[in-house]
Amino acid sequence: MQRLIAHISKFVDLTEEDKEIILSLMQYQEVKKKEYLLRQDAVCNANYFILKGVFRKYYIDEKGSEQIIHFGIDNWWITDYDSLERRIPSQYFIQAVEGAEVAVLDWRVQEELFAKIPALERYFRLILQRAYAASMQRIRYIYDFSGEERYYHFSNLYPEFLQRIPQYMVASYLGFTPEFLSKIRAKKI
Amino acid sequence: MQRLIAHISKFVDLTEEDKEIILSLMQYQEVKKKEYLLRQDAVCNANYFILKGVFRKYYIDEKGSEQIIHFGIDNWWITDYDSLERRIPSQYFIQAVEGAEVAVLDWRVQEELFAKIPALERYFRLILQRAYAASMQRIRYIYDFSGEERYYHFSNLYPEFLQRIPQYMVASYLGFTPEFLSKIRAKKI
DNA sequence: GTCTTTTCTTGAACTCGATTAAGTTTTGGC
DNA sequence: GCCAAAACTTAATCGAGTTCAAGAAAAGAC
Numbered sequence: 228m229q230r231l232i233a234h235i236s237k238f239v240d241l242t243e244e245d246k247e248i249i250l251s252l253m254q255y256q257e258v259k260k261k262e263y264l265l266r267q268d269a270v271c272n273a274n275y276f277i278l279k280g281v282f283r284k285y286y287i288d289e290k291g292s293e294q295i296i297h298f299g300i301d302n303w304w305i306t307d308y309d310s311l312e313r314r315i316p317s318q319y320f321i322q323a324v325e326g327a328e329v330a331v332l333d334w335r336v337q338e339e340l341f342a343k344i345p346a347l348e349r350y351f352r353l354i355l356q357r358a359y360a361a362s363m364q365r366i367r368y369i370y371d372f373s374g375e376e377r378y379y380h381f382s383n384l385y386p387e388f389l390q391r392i393p394q395y396m397v398a399s400y401l402g403f404t405p406e407f408l409s410k411i412r413a414k415k416i
Numbered sequence: 417m418q419r420l421i422a423h424i425s426k427f428v429d430l431t432e433e434d435k436e437i438i439l440s441l442m443q444y445q446e447v448k449k450k451e452y453l454l455r456q457d458a459v460c461n462a463n464y465f466i467l468k469g470v471f472r473k474y475y476i477d478e479k480g481s482e483q484i485i486h487f488g489i490d491n492w493w494i495t496d497y498d499s500l501e502r503r504i505p506s507q508y509f510i511q512a513v514e515g516a517e518v519a520v521l522d523w524r525v526q527e528e529l530f531a532k533i534p535a536l537e538r539y540f541r542l543i544l545q546r547a548y549a550a551s552m553q554r555i556r557y558i559y560d561f562s563g564e565e566r567y568y569h570f571s572n573l574y575p576e577f578l579q580r581i582p583q584y585m586v587a588s589y590l591g592f593t594p595e596f597l598s599k600i601r602a603k604k605i
Numbered sequence: 606g607t608c609t610t611t612t613c614t615t616g617a618a619c620t621c622g623a624t625t626a627a628g629t630t631t632t633g634g635c
Numbered sequence: 636g637c638c639a640a641a642a643c644t645t646a647a648t649c650g651a652g653t654t655c656a657a658g659a660a661a662a663g664a665c
Contacts, residue, residue, distance in 0.1 A: 288560050296555055296570040309549040312542070341538070348537045349530070353501070355544035360498040366485055370591050371477050371560055374622065393642065402559055407622055409644050563652065582612065596652055598614050 228255055231276050233329045238353050239346040248343055254331040258323045264305070265321040269284055271291040271310035273333045278302055280327020281388075283396060286319050298324075300388070304354060324392050374403040375411050417444055420519045423491055427542050436455050437532055444519040447457020447512045454510040461520045465540070466490055470577075472585060475508050484588040489577070490554035493543060500501040513581050516594075564600050565594040 229388045231253070232246050241249075258264065260278065263270050267286065275282075282299035284307075296319075299305035310317035311334055332340070368377055378401060382389050389397065395405040420442070421435050430438075447453065447469065454460050456475065465470075471488035473496075488494035488510075499506035500523055521529070530537045557566055567590060571578050578586065584594040 286556070294556075294559055295551055296559075308545040312545055345534050345537070348534070350540055352537055352541040352544060355541060355548055356497040356501055359498075359544055359548045359551060362548060362555070364487055365555060366551070366558070367475070367483070369555070370483055370485075395642065402623080403621095404623060405643070407643085409621090413644075584612070592651095593653060594613070595615085595654080599652090602614075 228253070228278070228330055230278050230302065234276070235347070235350055239350045241344070241346065245344050245346070248338065249347075252332075252336045252340055254333075256329050256331050258327045258329060259328050262323050263320060264311050264323070264329070265307060265310075265317055265319065267318060267320055268316045268355065270314055270336075271307045271317050273305040273331050274304055274311060274329040275321075276300075276310075277301055277305060277333070278328040278330060280329075280391060281324040282321055282327065283400075284319050284321050285399070286348055291301060291396075293399060295396055297390075298388075298400060308355075324396065353373075374401065374407060377401045378408065378411050417519055418469070419491065422547050423465070424539055425438070430533070430535065434533050434600070436537070438529065438536075439464070439504055441525050441529055443522075446516060446518045449512055449515050452509060452511050453518070454496060454499075454506055454508060456509055457505045457508060460496045460506050461522075462520050463493055463495040463497075463500060463526065464488075464510075465493050465519040466516040467519060469518075470513040470581060471510055472513050472517065472581075472587070472589075473508050473510050473573050482588060484585055487509045487577075487581075489587060490576050493547075497544075513585070558591060563590065563596060564567075566590045567597065567600050 228250055232241070232249065235241060235249070242247050253276075255278075262283065263271075264275055279301060281352045283295050283303050284297040284299065284305065285293045285295040288294045297305070299321075305321060307317045307319050307321070310319075342371070368380065372380065378397075381397065381401060394408055398408040401408075417439055421430070421438065424438070427563045442465075443545060444467075444504065447593050453464055453471065455461075465528075466488050468490060471492065472484050473486040473488065474482045474484040477483045494510060494568050496510070498504070499508075529569060546599070557569070560570065567586075583597055587594045587597040590597075
């Protein structure tokens with residue numbers, strides 16, 4: 228849980244008392260591989276800080292196949308903000324790709340925490356700015372580069388990550404079929 | 417400027433004094449067609465609330481052509497948060513598509529405003545959540561639907577908007593060529 | 606009003622990546 | 636260690652959308 232405190236401290240100043248309040252109001256939770264933090268049609272009840280592990284956020288598209296829109300890794304928050312804040316059913320699944328540990332911030336506790344520590348409201352504003360910018364960047368990659376280029380870019384940026392998750396998930400995240408990914412890899416070797 | 421106050425009030429409670437502070441610290445500005453609020457390589461200095469008009473946020477891609485990643489319309493904020501917050505050169509242009517009016521929140525004033533009115537920090541957190549969710553939704557559309565489907569979806573959602581902006585901008589936003597858009601339209605009629 | 610610039614259209618050739626339908630390899634449960 | 640399930644590969648065919656090039660129409664400028 229110290230990783231969470233360290234992360235928040237990179238963005239805003241916390242007193243010792245603040246840190247204790249945060250630790251007392253958030254839950255540590257272990258998540259097994261393939262376990263879900265959120266399922267489609269359920270209302271999202273918490274924001275999760277990933278202490279360790281990998282999560283994927285996906286939905287079932289028109290054709291009935293899984294489409295990954297986001298990977299959550301160490302030191303990122305993962306949730307469906309739209310469902311969480313507006314208390315509406317989510318369109319997404321959030322599932323552990325490998326065994327993981329998270330810090331859980333329940334939505335009812337969140338308000339209490341913001342009231343006690345206003346700096347946290349700022350922290351989340353900054354986190355969201357970062358997430359939003361990353362999402363814009365993602366759209367850029369989709370538009371600017373071919374599937375092959377996106378794959379090389381991704382594998383250069385996260386080489387170790389590529390080893391940890393199944394290829395069909397990478398293909399889904401990058402927006403093409405597993406068959407096409409096979410073809411790209413065959414070309415290279 | 418009352419539209420801005422009305423908008424903020426939809427998300428958080430403001431006292432009369434708060435409203436006065438906001439109005440006193442923000443600038444009203446008229447923007448002519450084709451004028452820029454931000455250019456690539458410049459550091460973004462403000463967040464703009466669109467009172468009236470349409471803006472496009474775009475960049476120059478690898479091949480040297482303009483790629484629109486976002487349209488800003490009435491009652492939305494538009495800026496490059498990454499550049500604004502981290503004080504780094506922007507990758508984007510923000511340009512008025514038609515004559516417009518904006519409320520300007522300078523980055524130096526922003527901190528002052530947050531200090532005086534903590535509710536605003538919350539307001540921007542909520543705005544960003546919404547923008548982030550919209551961006552995710554955008555990625556979904558790109559992955560799930562064909563160019564033709566995206567066009568019909570867009571034209572059903574914003575029929576009047578379609579009349580106001582050149583078609584090549586719509587094509588760029590939807591992620592295909594103007595030629596292809598022409599073909600889609602030819603089919604329909 | 607005419608002239609220039611901007612925007613839109615049309616058609617032919619081409620390409621990236623999807624689809625389908627095998628077969629192969631790897632992983633995990635017991 | 637064995638078997639089933641999950642993950643990956645290969646190859647042929649097909650289609651959505653690009654590219655290039657040229658011309659038509661619309662919108663500003665003076």
